[in-house]
Amino acid sequence: MSAGASSQGVSKLKELLFDGEADHLAELANRLDALGNSHEELRNALAERRAFEEGARAELSRRLDAVHDRVGTDDRFSSSVASVLDTALTRAERENHGELRAALAPVMVPTVKTEILNSKDTLVEALYPMTGQMVKAYVRSAMKDLINQVNRRLESNALMLRVKSITTGRSMAELALAESQRIEVEELLLIRRGTGELIARWPEKNSPNNHDHVLGGVLSAINSFATEALESDENALRQIDLGESQVYLRGSPNHLLAAKCKGTAGSSIEQIIDDEFLKTVSALHGDDVRVSEIASSGLAALGPRLDQRISEQYELLDRPALGVSPATLLLILIGLPLVGWIAWSTYTTYETTRVREAARGIIATSSEIKGYPTTISVGPRGRELTISGLAPSRDAAEALLARLGHALPETAIDSHLSVVPQGARDTTQDIVDLRERIAKLNAEIPRRAALRALFNADRAFADAGIHLDRLAALAATSENATTRRLAATSSAISGPLKNANTAIADARAAMQAALPAVTERRQIAETLTKRANALEVAIDKLAQQSELVGISAKPATEPAATLAGESAQPEYVVGAERLDLLGQRLQLITVALVQAELTRAAIPKPKPPAVVQNQPYQPSARELLRNFIEDNAIFFSDQIAYRNDNEANATLDELAKLVVETHAFIRIVGYTDERGSSSRNTTLSERRAEHVRAALITRGVPAENLIAIGRLSQFDISPATGTDSPNRRVEFELAFKGEGGP
Structure with missing residues (x-):
């Protein structure tokens, strides 16, 4: 197996061994993150509570100071009266705007215009340093916040941003910046141009201290100032930065439409705002009552429509350039290599197994090396085959290699077969x-x-x-x-x-x-x-x-x-x-x-008895044979050589005569001395018995009456050793009829 397959096997083993531990560690990390988030939320809540309490105390102190300011001294009283008058004017502007405008406009508008025209150089010189510092500080703060926000998105969602970057063709920084600056419409304000009257608002809600009316007046004044002071009717003020929010302004000769948004709009989003604002402003015609009704219904429809078109535009921008979603592309990028690896591993294993089994079958059927040990090693895909072991001859090894080469033409065969000398074979059997x-x-x-x-x-x-x-x-x-x-x-x-x-x-x-x-x-x-x-x-x-x-x-x-x-x-x-x-x-x-x-x-008796002639005892031939085999044996000097040929031949001649006469069955038992192994002594004792049996057969004894066996003696009859040892012998025993077989 190659190093790559081994490393892949080790990687799989690591994944199997540490998969459960990794899941456990991931779960602990998630729990720690949740605890950290809970801790952060609790700390924020406590900070908000502390800020609220401090704000409440400050508000109470402020109100006490306000009461003291209004009634404490003459100057304060005068200021209070002036505030009341201001409030009355504000209410009159809201409730009787037409009458108030008719009364004050001839006086205030020319005066303001005249002062602005007369003091525009001074005004610019006074506002320029302050405005430059404010813009510089704001830009620095905004850029820092933007960089931090983009970095957080890159760190927390780097993988998805990279996939989106591949599918959309846009850089990761551009995507992170776009996601951090997505625009969201918060409020829509329709303001009467010149007076700053708030005609309609979306969404409708009651704001304290006439905040919306004040905002409308401020926006109208800023727009008029920018237009008249800079003498630029063609390029009207289009956007005001309020820190966390942006105000987009679009106007007509009589009305000013403002959209307070969170985030920054791109060129395509601004085009949508322009189109929708133009449609809404173009529909405002008629008297004040009719304009108010049209404005309320128009803003109510404009808000959801803007949100919908902006969402559709973002979806269009997020659509993959390749026509494939990030999740699908990620699945393809992971799945295709995995499927390819599985297919390749299966093919490699199949080829390796096929070559190994084919080689084993050829070796098993090769009679030339049967009984000789062989070992095979197959490389990846069966491209290499190494065979080692023993062969009886060079021809046998070459014949085996030829069969392997013919059966496996695409496999490189490396032979390590060693030829052993003739006669050296496997002794296992x-x-x-x-x-x-x-x-x-x-x-x-x-x-x-x-x-x-x-x-x-x-x-x-x-x-x-x-x-x-x-x-x-x-x-x-x-x-x-x-x-x-x-x-x-x-x-x-x-x-x-x-x-x-x-x-x-x-x-x-x-x-x-x-x-x-x-x-x-x-x-x-x-x-x-x-x-x-x-x-x-x-x-x-x-x-x-x-x-x-x-x-x-x-x-x-x-x-x-x-x-x-x-x-x-x-x-x-x-x-x-x-x-x-x-x-x-x-x-x-x-x-x-x-x-x-x-x-x-x-023992002699006092009186000798009469002499009785007894017949001498004549033993039978069977008794003579039994006595003979009890008293005689054949002794050997070495292997099957008699120790004394004359004595051995005389003993065999006498024994053959008795056996032929009695027709007895004789068991010829061979013995050895203590030298040699058991297997060798068993074989030698049988050879000695067969040698004596053959000698008796040549002397006329029927072969079926003779049984030759070898026996390991448990007790030697003599301590002598060497060629003169009587333990090297053949004894005779009376056998049973039929002992030698039919």
């Missing part, structure tokens, strides 16, 4: 097979241990039976009561011994081919334990009789200790080994009894 064989062998150990114990028990019971028969024969010819009593006790063992032999034969048959099921193993263990208990009771009785005649019948190994030492073995193995120990014990007792009787018989 061999290890798995070896582990399976070890597991099977471990599972077979208890079964084979039980079969060996049962075989030893069967052989011991057979030998004990032979000795018991000889003891019975000796007792039949003996006159000794103890001998006859021992023979009678020995005959009592025949029943338990027969049952034990039957149980051994059944158990060996059940476990010969494979380990039986759990239920059957449990039944075998119960049967073997039951037969062992009965046989042990009979053997104990015989042992007691043996001790009476001074024969020690204790076994070489105590059964209890053996059982305690092998408590972890399965129950059927414990039962088989217990029968093996009982067989050894019975064999020891019977041999001792026979030897004792033979010794007793050899």
Whole structure:
């Protein structure tokens, strides 16, 4: 994956991890802003309240001073009277304007005109410095306020202003300035020119102290002064700046129409004001009553109409130059790159996955490198493919690369395959097979241990039976009561011994081919334990009789200790080994009894008995074979080489003759010493057994009568090591019919 894709993944991860935290911080910031606004509003309210109280106290003080001024002294009284007269004149001007004008106009108007004409130079010189300072201070203050207002709009709404600037083609400063100076009509005044009489007002409301009439008179006087003093009838006064408000003036010969507005009007807005004012002023004709009615209705309609046309003009100015709203343009600017990025990421992922899966499929179907580890790495969009690993040969690697190049022609393939020497291959399957064989062998150990114990028990019971028969024969010819009593006790063992032999034969048959099921193993263990208990009771009785005649019948190994030492073995193995120990014990007792009787018989008697000619005991061929395989083995020096060829061949010749004569089944068991690993020793022991089996077959023994197996010896027969170690051997055992298969 490229660095760009990684950085994008990291950015996405950051957004997922910190999105909730950012929302929480934004919410806290909004709450802090709301608290700050509330605090600011409360502080402003307290300041307004304080200012109101101070104003009320000042107003009360002013009124007290006014009362004192009016009645305190003669001068003050005179001033009060003058004020009353002024009020009366004002009321008369409002209520009887026509009469008052007819009375005062001939006197005041010529006088004012004359004074203005006579003193215009002085008036200009007196007003010029004051007016210049006022204009300078006002312009400075207005520019400062305008700059602050524009800066606030740029800081608080920079993004939307930038979007509007892009869509409308106007600069951000121009847009901010336009929004800060949007005009709003507050009042409309229709004034009679010359007298300053207020004819109509919109919106209609009662103003205290005749403020509107005073304002009308002031506006009329200023307009007349500007027109006459500057001798400019063509360019009449059009605008007066009142600080926070602007007054736009448009006049006719008889009337003056003033609009008090908040904000500054542009050229297009002034054109609208001119058009609407011209329509309204042009409709004023007739007597005073009719003019007053027309003016009231005209101003009532003019105010909403001006607001509507001004709003429409601002909407027209705000209309995007490209025909797209700022929100739509912002959505397009964000959405198009996002959609493009998603489409590109999807395409890149698809191409990368396609190339990776195609490469994996080709590698999986390539038999040349099967079993050899390989790793692939695919670059973005599948343009690069890096393959590394092992190959059996250079030809196999080139064949794989050729198939990859043919299947992926647009992909650059970078090979890092290493060629291993011939024969070096993946041994994973061999290890798995070896582990399976070890597991099977471990599972077979208890079964084979039980079969060996049962075989030893069967052989011991057979030998004990032979000795018991000889003891019975000796007792039949003996006159000794103890001998006859021992023979009678020995005959009592025949029943338990027969049952034990039957149980051994059944158990060996059940476990010969494979380990039986759990239920059957449990039944075998119960049967073997039951037969062992009965046989042990009979053997104990015989042992007691043996001790009476001074024969020690204790076994070489105590059964209890053996059982305690092998408590972890399965129950059927414990039962088989217990029968093996009982067989050894019975064999020891019977041999001792026979030897004792033979010794007793050899003792000379006072009167020699008559000589009885007994036929010498002729063992059967089966017994000869059994005795031979118990006394002989084949020893090896190294691998499958005999330690002594002459002795080995003589042993094999004799064994082959006995096997052919008895038609017996022989199990050939190979052993090794402690050197080497378990797997190696298992293989070597099987090879030795197969070598001896082949030698017997060449000597005429039927192959189906010979079974060759390898066995790991748990107990070495000698501590010797090396080529002279007797642990390297092959032993022979009597096998079962059918053990080698059909």
